[in-house]
Amino acid sequence: MLKWMRRTCAMEQACLEEGLRSRSEVASEGASYVNPHEPRLSEALHIALDQWQEHLSSPLRALDLACGSGEATLALEAWLEKTQTGAMEPVLEAADPYTFEAFERRVGRRCHHWSFQDVADGVLEEEPIYDLVLCSFALHLLERSWLTCTVSSLARRARLLVVATPHKRPLIERKTGWEQVAEVLHARVRVRYGASPMVRFQNPLDAVTLADAMPTVCRCNSAG
Numbered sequence: 001m002l003k004w005m006r007r008t009c010a011m012e013q014a015c016l017e018e019g020l021r022s023r024s025e026v027a028s029e030g031a032s033y034v035n036p037h038e039p040r041l042s043e044a045l046h047i048a049l050d051q052w053q054e055h056l057s058s059p060l061r062a063l064d065l066a067c068g069s070g071e072a073t074l075a076l077e078a079w080l081e082k083t084q085t086g087a088m089e090p091v092l093e094a095a096d097p098y099t100f101e102a103f104e105r106r107v108g109r110r111c112h113h114w115s116f117q118d119v120a121d122g123v124l125e126e127e128p129i130y131d132l133v134l135c136s137f138a139l140h141l142l143e144r145s146w147l148t149c150t151v152s153s154l155a156r157r158a159r160l161l162v163v164a165t166p167h168k169r170p171l172i173e174r175k176t177g178w179e180q181v182a183e184v185l186h187a188r189v190r191v192r193y194g195a196s197p198m199v200r201f202q203n204p205l206d207a208v209t210l211a212d213a214m215p216t217v218c219r220c221n222s223a224g
């Protein structure tokens with residue numbers, strides 16, 4: 001228990017401390033998660049993706065991180081159906097340590113149980129490079145040191161990062177490996193798009209070689 005508590009981040013901790021709920025209790029609430037702002041989130045993502053279309057490779061290999069019940073995945077899927085008729089099938093993966101059941105029920109596909117901490121600890125090092133990681137309405141909740149570790153790890157394993165947020169946060173610093181390229185603001189949803197120069201090649205094998213040559217920027221072992 002102590003070991004696991006040390007590995008939690010502020011966001012997760014806040015969920016757990018309230019009434020000293022167990023991880024499984026938080027997870028069972030997660031099973032019924034829905035985002036009340038989904039319509040405007042979806043519109044904002046569509047507007048952003050329309051603008052950035054030329055930067056997305058096809059077929060797309062994407063990960064929806066902290067996926068909730070699939071809000072961003074479903075928006076991306078609808079956008080791909082609209083824009084990429086006849087293109088090769090995309091690979092759309094998702095991960096959430098709490099809402100994976102809600103995602104699986106709604107979207108009908110399996111969901112990884114990875115948390116931000118798992119990503120910071122390098123869980124994606126075993127996976128092929130992603131063209132795109134989407135993180136919607138979640139990174140702004142992450143405490144700063146975890147944010148740095150998580151997005152630094154992502155910069156080694158993904159070419160593009162699209163972050164949707166109802167705030168100005170998160171601030172993703174260049175030292176993490178991400179260069180912010182563009183931003184769209186629609187109905188108070190901000191969608192930002194960053195590129196990782198560490199993963200500049202489209203060919204996943206080349207990309208692995210380049211990212212492996214770069215040091216992991218940091219490791220987080222505690223919430224501090």
Ligand SMILES: C[S@@+](CC[C@H](N)C(=O)[O-])C[C@H]1O[C@@H](n2cnc3c(N)ncnc32)[C@H](O)[C@@H]1O
Nearest residue numbers: 012035066067068071098099115116136137138
């Ligand atoms: C506000 S919801 C956003 C969900 C969805 N992406 C959306 O746009 O509606 C925040 C999400 O972060 C997830 N989450 C909480 N703690 C997490 C952690 N430590 N690692 C990864 N995801 C976490 C929650 O399970 C929840 O799905």
